Structures are given as C-alpha cells and as structure tokens.
Amino acid sequence: MKVTGTSMAILICALVLISGVSAQNVDKNAGYSVTPAGSLFLPKGMSPMTAGSITQGQTNWYSVVVPAGKASLTMDLNWGYVPDSLSLTAIAPDGTIGPYYDAADGVTDGRIFLKISRAGGIAPGTWNFKVYGVSVLGTQSYNFVTY
Template structure:
C-alpha cells in the first residue's frame, strides 16, 4: 500500500463557541448529542496538531483529558488532501460515537468538525 502524507489537525476544547442556530444534529447516542462544528473558533483549551503518515486501513489515536463538569467539546480533524479520505471515531469512557466521514459536518472539505455535548455532563477522564 502506498503511504499518504496527511496534515492532521485535531482540536479538542470546551472553550469554543458555536452559535446554536448553525448546529445540525449528526448523531444522538447514550445521552451524547453530536452536532456540526463551526469555523468561528476561539482558542481551545487543548489543541493537538502535527503531520502524520497513515496508510489505508491504519488507525491513528489521540487522547485528551476531559475535566469534571464539562458539557461539551469539539473534535476537528482536518487533513487537507482531497484525494484522501479519513474517518473520525470518538471513544468516550461510556460510549463510542461515529465513525464520521468528511460530509458529517455538512461540507465535503477534507475536514470533520463536530461538537459533542451531553447535558448531564461529559464523563470525566481520558
């Protein structure tokens, strides 16, 4: 299999703002509501970025710590190479959400930009 160089950007943060009117529900599962993200991002509480190599069928994993009391965070996977296709799966301590593909956020743009919320509070931990 041929390796593909992909620029990956994963942004996860609870300090981001999304206007409620712009969000579309993508999935509801186990109390979680996954909606479309936004391009109007403020600085997140945590950002992971880097350039990785990935081949078809491989998985790259990233983790973040969710503090107690948070009710939402963003996942933003941006690979920028239209000839490649990635999927995003969110694994919480109490549920697995996804997989989500390029069009999950309403746009086909080599980016999966989602907001994950749980009104009762996200499970704290990794």
C-alpha cells in the same frame, strides 16, 4: 426592487431554515449530541495540535483527559484533500461515538469538524480518538486537535 410582505416572509423562512440546517444533529449516541462545530474560534485549554500521517487501512490513536463539568468537546481532523477519505471515532469513558466521515459536518472539504455535547456535561476521564485511513492513495498528512 420592491419588497412585498410575502417576499419578506419567504426570505425570513429561508434564513431560519438555513441556520437550522447548520445546527442539525449529526448523531445521538449514549445521550450525546453531535453537531457541526462551525466555528474557527480556538479557546484556551485545547489539546496540542497533532500533525500526523496515515495510509489506507492504517489506524492512529490519540487521547485527551476531560475534566469533570465540561459541557462539550470539539474534535477537528483536517487533511484538506477531498479525494482521500479518513474517518474519526471518539471513544468516551461511557460509549463510542462515530465513526464520522468528511461530510458529517455538512461540508465535503477534507475535514471532520464536530462538537460533542450532552445535557449535564460530557463524561469526565480519558477520551480516545481513532483516526482511520478509509481510502488513501499513498500517504496523507493531517492535523488533529480537540478542545
């Protein structure tokens, strides 16, 4: 197959556009930038993974203490069953971020996997996370972790 200059230019533009979509801002609130996390790398200093379960209309709460100087926080809520719908809201010391639903990270897969960041760092202190059972048939188990 012969690759012309035009074909190469189209290919390069397509690659740039695809990478731009994966890094798009999901939300900007209280100066925070929320983007798809996109990485399975789990660094040191992550909160313990919590296994929970939820029913429709139920709310479960989690919290983590964020030290001063932290640039970002990744939140990962994974239930893996697309027919059920959960939401995730982050309550920072200086504002509420969300709620977010399954497709917020760009993929509908029973998972909300987002990174919260802000120029100058995120607010130190206690961050609370609200997991809500939007539409659940029976009881849905899940895992939740922040880092």
